[in-house]
Amino acid sequence: MQLGQRVYSGDDVQLLTASGLGILRGERVLFEGVSLTVAPGEAMVLRGPNGAGKTTLLRMLAGLTRPEAGRVNRGAALHWVGHRDGLKPNETPRTHLKLWAKAWGADADVDAILNDMGLSRPADVAARYLSAGQRRRAALARLMLETRPVWLLDEPFTALDAEGRDRVLAMVAGHRQGGGAVVAAVHGDAGFAASREMVL
Amino acid sequence: MGMLSAFANPHRFLALSNWLAPLFYALGAVLIGWGLWQGLYIVPKDEYQGGDIMRVMFIHVPAAWLAMASYSAMAVASFTWFIWRHELADIAAKAIAPLGATWTALCLATGSVWGKPTWGTWWQWDDARMMSVLFLLFLFLGYMALRAAMDSRQKAARAGAILAMVGGLNVPLIKFSVDMFTSLHQDSSVITSEGPKMAAVYLWPLLMSGLGHSLLFGALVMTLMRAEIWTRRAARQRARLLAGA
Amino acid sequence: MSPAPILSAFRQALGEAWAGGAGALLPLGFFAGAAVLVPLGIGTEPGMLRAVGPGILWVSLALSSLVTLERIFQADVEDGALDLWLQTSAPVSAIAAAKTFAHWLTAGLPLALMSPVLALMFQAEAGTDLLSGALIYGLGGLAFFFWGGVGAALSATVRRGGLLIALIALPLYVPTAIFGSMAMSGAAGGDSAPLLLVASTLFSLALAPFAMAAALRLAAD
Numbered sequence: 001m002q003l004g005q006r007v008y009s010g011d012d013v014q015l016l017t018a019s020g021l022g023i024l025r026g027e028r029v030l031f032e033g034v035s036l037t038v039a040p041g042e043a044m045v046l047r048g049p050n051g052a053g054k055t056t057l058l059r060m061l062a063g064l065t066r067p068e069a070g071r072v073n074r075g076a077a078l079h080w081v082g083h084r085d086g087l088k089p090n091e092t093p094r095t096h097l098k099l100w101a102k103a104w105g106a107d108a109d110v111d112a113i114l115n116d117m118g119l120s121r122p123a124d125v126a127a128r129y130l131s132a133g134q135r136r137r138a139a140l141a142r143l144m145l146e147t148r149p150v151w152l153l154d155e156p157f158t159a160l161d162a163e164g165r166d167r168v169l170a171m172v173a174g175h176r177q178g179g180g181a182v183v184a185a186v187h188g189d190a191g192f193a194a195s196r197e198m199v200l
Numbered sequence: 201m202g203m204l205s206a207f208a209n210p211h212r213f214l215a216l217s218n219w220l221a222p223l224f225y226a227l228g229a230v231l232i233g234w235g236l237w238q239g240l241y242i243v244p245k246d247e248y249q250g251g252d253i254m255r256v257m258f259i260h261v262p263a264a265w266l267a268m269a270s271y272s273a274m275a276v277a278s279f280t281w282f283i284w285r286h287e288l289a290d291i292a293a294k295a296i297a298p299l300g301a302t303w304t305a306l307c308l309a310t311g312s313v314w315g316k317p318t319w320g321t322w323w324q325w326d327d328a329r330m331m332s333v334l335f336l337l338f339l340f341l342g343y344m345a346l347r348a349a350m351d352s353r354q355k356a357a358r359a360g361a362i363l364a365m366v367g368g369l370n371v372p373l374i375k376f377s378v379d380m381f382t383s384l385h386q387d388s389s390v391i392t393s394e395g396p397k398m399a400a401v402y403l404w405p406l407l408m409s410g411l412g413h414s415l416l417f418g419a420l421v422m423t424l425m426r427a428e429i430w431t432r433r434a435a436r437q438r439a440r441l442l443a444g445a
Numbered sequence: 446m447s448p449a450p451i452l453s454a455f456r457q458a459l460g461e462a463w464a465g466g467a468g469a470l471l472p473l474g475f476f477a478g479a480a481v482l483v484p485l486g487i488g489t490e491p492g493m494l495r496a497v498g499p500g501i502l503w504v505s506l507a508l509s510s511l512v513t514l515e516r517i518f519q520a521d522v523e524d525g526a527l528d529l530w531l532q533t534s535a536p537v538s539a540i541a542a543a544k545t546f547a548h549w550l551t552a553g554l555p556l557a558l559m560s561p562v563l564a565l566m567f568q569a570e571a572g573t574d575l576l577s578g579a580l581i582y583g584l585g586g587l588a589f590f591f592w593g594g595v596g597a598a599l600s601a602t603v604r605r606g607g608l609l610i611a612l613i614a615l616p617l618y619v620p621t622a623i624f625g626s627m628a629m630s631g632a633a634g635g636d637s638a639p640l641l642l643v644a645s646t647l648f649s650l651a652l653a654p655f656a657m658a659a660a661l662r663l664a665a666d
Contacts (some may be wrong), residue, residue, distance in 0.1 A: 026352050027435035029443070064528055064665045068354075080532055084525025088457065090464040103453035103533055139525075308546075335616040342613040349603040358663045359599050363613060366595055366656045370617055373645060377620035381627070 014039055015150050015181050016078070020070035023053070030056060031200055032069060038150065040179040043172065043193070045186050047124035048200035054185035055083065055154055057200065061183060063150050064150045076149035085139035089128040092139040093119045096127070097145060106146035117167065124144055141167060143175075151175060153184040159190045210288050210429050217422040224419035231412030238405035248317040256310045261406055262413035263307035267333055270300030271415065272339065275368030278361040288425075290357040291432075293364060294347065295424035299417060307333050328382040332375050339367045353432070412416035450533035454540045457526075458517070458547035472509045472552040473559060479505040480563050480567045498567025499629045502560055503622050506553070506582060510589040511611050513552040516543060516662060517594070518601040523540070527601075527665050541657035542650070545594040553590050557583035578629055581642060585625035588646040591653035592617035598660035620645045 014037045022032030023102040038044055039126035046054045055152045061072055062080045088095050097110045114123045127135055136159045143151060151172075157165050172182050239258030246254050274296040311330055312322045324330055346363055350356040350367035463469075483501045484494060518541075521527035530540050560582045561575035561660030569575065596613035624645055627638035 022353065026439070027432060028439040059665075062528075062532065064531060066662075080528060082525050082528050084523070084524040084528070086529050088461060088520075088524060088526060090460065099453050099457060100529070103450040105447055105449050170446055237583075334641055335619055338612065338616040340614070342609075345609055346599055347604075348602065355602075355663060355666065358666075359660065362656055362659045362663070363595075363599060366652065368615070369652060370620075373620045373648065374616060376642075377623040377645070380638075380662055381623045 001009060016072070016074055016183070018061060018070065019181060021057065021067045021072070023056060023060070023065070024068055024071035027062045034070070034198075034200070036183075036191075036198060038181045038183060040149065043051050043176055043182045043184070044196045044198060045184055045194040046178050046198050046200060047186070049137045052200040054200055057186055058082075058152050058154050058183065063077055067152060071165045074150075077146075078150035078152055079146075079148045081139050081143065081153050083158065084129075085135045086139055086142075087127040087130075087135055088134045090126050092122075092126055093117075093122045093130075093134070093141065096138055097141055100142055101145050104146050108145045110145075113144045116144065118164065133161055133164060136160055137164055137167075139170070140171070142151050147178075147180075148178050151180065151182045151184075153182060155185055155187065157186065210291070213288055213428065214429060217426055221419045221422040221426070224415040224422070228412045228415030228417075228419060231408045232416065233412075234406045235409030236414055239402075239409065243401045243405060250314065251319050253314055256314050257402070258405060258409045260307060260310035260314060261302045263310060264329070264333065265410055266413055266417055267300065267307045267336055269414070270296050270303060271371065272368070274300060274343070275364050275371075278364035279367075281357060282361045282365065290353075290361070291358060291425050291428045292421065293427060294356075295421045297340055297344050297347070297360075298426070299420050301337060301344065303413070303417065304333060304337045304340060308337065312328075318356040326382050328379045331378045331382065333376050335378070336371070339371075343367070343368040358382055447534065449450065450530075450535035451533055451539045451543045454535075455531060455543040455547050459551065459568055460543040461517075461520070462513070462548050462551035469551050469555040472513050473555050475509045475512060476556045476559065477563065479508055481566075484567075491539050495568040498564055498569060498597045499626055501567065502563055503585070503626055506556055506586050507622070509556060510553060510586065510593045511585055511596075511614065513548060513609065514545075514590065514593040514597040514611060515607040517548055518657075519606060520603045522664050527661060531665055533660065537658035537661055538654035541594065541598065541661060542591075542654040544599065544652075545590055545657070548594075549587055549590040553581055553586035557586055580627055581639070584646050585621045588621040588649040589614075589618055590651040592610045592621075595653050595656045595660065598657040598664065601661065601664040617649075621649070 014040040017036070019035045020032075021034040023030045032128065035056060036044065038046075046057060047192060048054050052107065056065055060067050061074075063072070064080075087093075091099070094110060095198060097108070100106075101108045101110060112185065114120055119134065119137055119141065122130055122134050127138070130138070138158075140156060156168055160168065175182060229269045233256050241253050243255075245252050249257075274293050277293040277296065280286065281293065307331070311333070315324050315327075315330075316322050319327075343360055344361055346358045347356040350359050480501050483497070487493065487497070518527070521530065526593065531537055533540065557579050560579050564575050564578060565571060593610060593614045595617070596610035597606070599613060600609040603609055624638050624642040628642050
């Protein structure tokens with residue numbers, strides 16, 4: 001896909017809104033009353049100590065975890081990259097991307113994406129032999145398979161080297177320029193200029 | 201805490217069960233006592249049903265009734281929870297499971313004791329009711345094991361509800377298949393005294409025992425539900441304290 | 446809705462089942478091994494073996510379905526693939542059914558196809574009955590895999606979930622086991638058994654995917 005392409009127009013349109021989200025873990029209130037809106041071009045960073053509920057909030061936004069209170073409105077298609085990469089041990093980066101391109105009905109140039117992500121060399125190596133960073137790159141490569149306005153990223157930089165990190169930052173910048181939005185849970189310095197931060 | 205604490209509001213249940221449970225205990229004890237006294241000392245024994253051992257019927261038949269009824273109740277409670285997410289329905293399903301399993305096991309044990317002198321075996325594979333009740337016990341045990349394996353009460357509620365509903369939909373099929381299986385093997389004299397052919401002297405003690413067991417069961421369910429409600433409240437209080445709110 | 450995600454799930458599950466060590470050979474070996482233990486345990490008297498043979502094959506089929514199913518959804522939870530499958534445009538029930546069907550193809554169908562050989566070892570007469578027997582094992586195995594799949598989905602987040610799957614699935618296997626063995630034995634009054642087997646298998650195909658879908662959403666929660 002072309003990064004500069006505008007995927008969503010009109011800055012008044014909200015790609016994702018959530019209001020009054022709350023959840024219990026056991027009897028403990030993990031968080032409640034969390035509301036947010038994500039507009040085109042925005043990058044929202046979720047911060048907070050371990051166990052504050054960043055992952056849970058992201059999973060709620062993705063529709064994976066059911067909120068006990070509040071609601072989420074998804075106005076646009078979204079990409080989810082969780083902290084688990086989603087690769088099968090016997091999948092190679094190439095078969096992984098081809099599988100999901102097919103499942104999503106996306107018409108993507110897998111070779112070019114592999115090349116972009118620095119995965120040309122290990123493209124045909126089974127995931128169980130790949131390093132954690134290489135698996136992470138393969139998971140993030142899914143973002144390029146299909147243009148979707150919202151990216152939800154859980155700790156996207158985990159296991160990535162400096163070069164991989166820069167690549168992801170460039171992807172995010174391009175995505176935002178094209179009118180896409182990113183919500184990410186990030187530890188430490190996110191690197192990309194977040195338009196908003198939320199502390200849980 | 202805000203609106204989350206409004207999810208569980210079982211005040212009315214607590215108020216109701218506060219006097220209803222003791223009443224059920226008392227009535228249940230009286231009825232079971234009367235049924236047993238009638239069954240053990242008053243009614244004549246039936247030599248055709250194994251002599252004095254047939255008196256176990258006054259526990260066995262109520263237990264069989266409760267085994268069936270409790271699984272149905274659990275399935276209905278699970279369905280209610282799944283549709284309306286009313287926490288009390290989940291608390292009820294959770295409370296019914298161990299009690300239902302207990303009465304189901306009681307039914308099997310008394311049936312086995314009764315079966316030895318009448319059929320000459322502790323375990324009669326050809327008896328459809330015995331087999332059905334055995335599978336009911338497995339359904340209860342699976343339900344409890346699944347709930348116990350989940351790491352939060354919310355997940356236990358969801359997983360339990362899914363399984364209880366699947367089980368509930370399968371019970372008629374299991375019952376039907378077991379009936380068919382045993383009708384092919386029918387060479388033993390299956391006890392048929394229950395039902396319409398029952399001698400009138402047994403009827404009233406049996407009915408009263410059945411009612412008594414049901415009341416006792418209901419009282420125990422209420423007690424377990426109350427305990428669960430208070431446990432959840434205590435956990436909530438503790439969580440609130442730990443959160444420093 | 447396009448069927449693409451369902452086909453992809455099917456293909457991935459097929460690849461997983463095949464790559465998870467020796468493909469269909471592993472469940473076949475398990476099936477044969479469990480069956481072969483029996484004569485060693487109970488003796489080799491031909492009449493007795495002929496009588497217990499079909500039952501032993503049913504038990505082995507049930508066991509091997511449980512053994513192969515333990516990992517199908519658990520692995521998806523652990524490697525994160527479940528999150529992705531829950532987010533496709535296809536219904537989760539269809540995805541779950543496709544995965545279960547793929548596992549039946551690699552672990553259930555080969556067992557059914559091999560059942561005539563084992564039946565012969567259990568002193569059955571060679572004849573067309575063996576082929577209809579394979580069909581019955583195939584159908585019954587399908588129901589086993591779908592009910593087992595419900596257990597597998599419910600215990601996807603449980604460590605050592607295998608025992609739990611067995612406890613959950615066992616009572617659900619009962620109708621299939623009964624109708625199946627009645628259809629095999631052609632016992633008196635069992636004329637309707639093949640039809641009942643078909644009906645109960647269809648019942649499992651109709652109901653289990655929805656239960657699996659609900660359980661998988663829970664596993665991801």
